[in-house]
Amino acid sequence: MSLNLRHPLSRLLHYCRRYHRRIWLATLCSILNKIFDLAPPALIGAAVDAVVRGPKSWLASLGAGDVFQQLAVLSVLTAVVWVLESVFEYAYARLWRGLAQTLQHDLRLDAYAHLQELEMAYFEERSTGGLLSILNDDINQLERFLDGGANEVLQVVTTAVIIGSAFFILAPEVAWLAVLPMPLIIWGSLAFQARLAPRYAQVREQVSILNSRIANNLGGITTIKSFATEAYELGRVALESEAYRQSNRRAIALSAAFVPLIRMVILVGFTATLLVGGDAVATGHLAVGTYSVLVFLTQRLLWPLTRLGDTLDQYQRAMASTNRVMNLLDTPVSIPSGHLDLERVRGEITLDQVTFAYPGSPPVIKNLSLKIPAGQTIAVVGSTGSGKSTLVKLLLRLYEVQAGRITLDGIDLQDLHLASLRRAIGWVSQDVFLFHGTVAENIAYGSPRATPDQIKAAAVLAEAAQFIERLPQGYQTIVGERGQKLSGGQRQRLAIARALLKDPPVLILDEATSAVDNETEAAIQRSLEKITVDRTTITIAHRLSTVRRADWIYVLEHGEIVEQGTHEQLLAQAGVYRSLWQVQVGD
Numbered sequence: 001m002s003l004n005l006r007h008p009l010s011r012l013l014h015y016c017r018r019y020h021r022r023i024w025l026a027t028l029c030s031i032l033n034k035i036f037d038l039a040p041p042a043l044i045g046a047a048v049d050a051v052v053r054g055p056k057s058w059l060a061s062l063g064a065g066d067v068f069q070q071l072a073v074l075s076v077l078t079a080v081v082w083v084l085e086s087v088f089e090y091a092y093a094r095l096w097r098g099l100a101q102t103l104q105h106d107l108r109l110d111a112y113a114h115l116q117e118l119e120m121a122y123f124e125e126r127s128t129g130g131l132l133s134i135l136n137d138d139i140n141q142l143e144r145f146l147d148g149g150a151n152e153v154l155q156v157v158t159t160a161v162i163i164g165s166a167f168f169i170l171a172p173e174v175a176w177l178a179v180l181p182m183p184l185i186i187w188g189s190l191a192f193q194a195r196l197a198p199r200y201a202q203v204r205e206q207v208s209i210l211n212s213r214i215a216n217n218l219g220g221i222t223t224i225k226s227f228a229t230e231a232y233e234l235g236r237v238a239l240e241s242e243a244y245r246q247s248n249r250r251a252i253a254l255s256a257a258f259v260p261l262i263r264m265v266i267l268v269g270f271t272a273t274l275l276v277g278g279d280a281v282a283t284g285h286l287a288v289g290t291y292s293v294l295v296f297l298t299q300r301l302l303w304p305l306t307r308l309g310d311t312l313d314q315y316q317r318a319m320a321s322t323n324r325v326m327n328l329l330d331t332p333v334s335i336p337s338g339h340l341d342l343e344r345v346r347g348e349i350t351l352d353q354v355t356f357a358y359p360g361s362p363p364v365i366k367n368l369s370l371k372i373p374a375g376q377t378i379a380v381v382g383s384t385g386s387g388k389s390t391l392v393k394l395l396l397r398l399y400e401v402q403a404g405r406i407t408l409d410g411i412d413l414q415d416l417h418l419a420s421l422r423r424a425i426g427w428v429s430q431d432v433f434l435f436h437g438t439v440a441e442n443i444a445y446g447s448p449r450a451t452p453d454q455i456k457a458a459a460v461l462a463e464a465a466q467f468i469e470r471l472p473q474g475y476q477t478i479v480g481e482r483g484q485k486l487s488g489g490q491r492q493r494l495a496i497a498r499a500l501l502k503d504p505p506v507l508i509l510d511e512a513t514s515a516v517d518n519e520t521e522a523a524i525q526r527s528l529e530k531i532t533v534d535r536t537t538i539t540i541a542h543r544l545s546t547v548r549r550a551d552w553i554y555v556l557e558h559g560e561i562v563e564q565g566t567h568e569q570l571l572a573q574a575g576v577y578r579s580l581w582q583v584q585v586g587d
Helices: 008-056 067-117 120-124 128-170 172-179 181-219 221-226 230-255 258-282 288-329 388-395 418-423 439-443 452-461 465-469 488-502 518-531 567-572 576-585
Strands: 349-357 363-372 377-382 403-408 425-428 506-510 536-541 552-557 560-565
Touching: 008 067, 008 128, 008 288, 067 128, 067 288, 128 181, 128 288, 181 221, 181 230, 181 258, 181 288, 221 230, 230 288, 349 388, 363 388, 363 403, 363 560, 377 388, 377 576, 388 506, 388 536, 418 425, 425 488, 439 452, 439 488, 452 465, 452 488, 488 518, 552 567, 552 576, 560 567, 560 576, 567 576
Parallel strands: 377 536, 377 552, 425 506, 506 536
Antiparallel strands: 349 363, 349 403, 552 560
């Protein structure tokens, strides 16, 4: 099997360079275990030789006396061999399994860490279920191969080398009969591997699609129930599951044929050794003890090769999985982090001729220039699709600008360390995400050192304390996955509390009051009036009632600023803002 730089095995070996000492030690233990495992047939042959030839045996020539003494020596050697075989079996099992667990752990963490560095466009083009399949199923598949398959390959190679050498030393005239099947077996293994590789690649692809379907449906279970489409979704899962089953069947149909075919080849070598070797004994050309050793060794050489089918199956599954994991690790990071850390942030933000377009779409933002003074509250309003939320994602560098530049306190965002930039910004999005955990844990997310008193103070500011205290366990109430146990308004207020606890110099409110009622909105607005003092605040809103007190308002249409001014100034103009205001107040 020739390896190139893109072959999954070469990619895996390149990744495993950090474990080379442990790999070599595990390999040594596997080889030593097999050497001692192959010793008993030689001892049996020596025992037969001692019984049959007595004082003329090769043990006697080494100084052993009568037959009993020879057998006593062989008994001691047998005990030593068995003990050493057991010791090295324990050692290689611990080393290979430990290595498999370590590699699985490190590979999953490396893949997940790399995944977190990728831009948002990568996630938008892929399903969550497919990525979960790589991080779990594919890495687990590799672990299963290292658990036993790697040792199996090493021991088969060791067996072939040792027994092949022993044959040519003991009985060169018979050795070729036992070795004859080896080229056919090796050729067959390589041929099967070449044909199995694309089939198992298809298996891994199908299981990814199936996982994606199930993960998507579990995330949308409320919608499924509300539309009474359980039977429809069950049918779609059944189709994907059947496709996975059929891809597995095609792979199994080929891999299952390997062992029976190999057994037929092995049968030829074994029976030829039995017949020709036996005839050599009968004619006096071969000693009985040597013949016994040859028969045992032939079986030990050829029959383990039948297990190559299972090993080959594991190997192909592991290589298909390795390819998918390595492809993820090789995905380039298109938004690299800068190297400057922010020590003290005033919060002055400037956009200079910024242009951005999503892949395959026309520009969402075109040559946009605006300045946000430090400590002021500005609002960005406009109709759906005008580019408001995209502007926020560019400020957080979730996407990279394609032209122009954005600066924070005069420093280009691309020069700032991503973590430093994002720590300086508190973001409350329209689509609130809460983690499965307690209310307190969700408020303190991003502020791990926050005390209970600080958590409660943030909740009070966000007008969330009152409803939290009415929950069954108060701040220790589990909110459920994505906060499904809470209402939309409650989730929104927890998100605001989370941002306030972070106490960032720049606060972005992206439709932050979109899911609350009028009474709660008024309460939140009162708290925002306090917390936005001396803090740069950017409010993105459809509901213009939430931005009327902003220091300055920008009106976006098709990614361009069409109007700007205070609330009163914009109402005085017969423009877009005034039209939106009249629609919302019912005029």
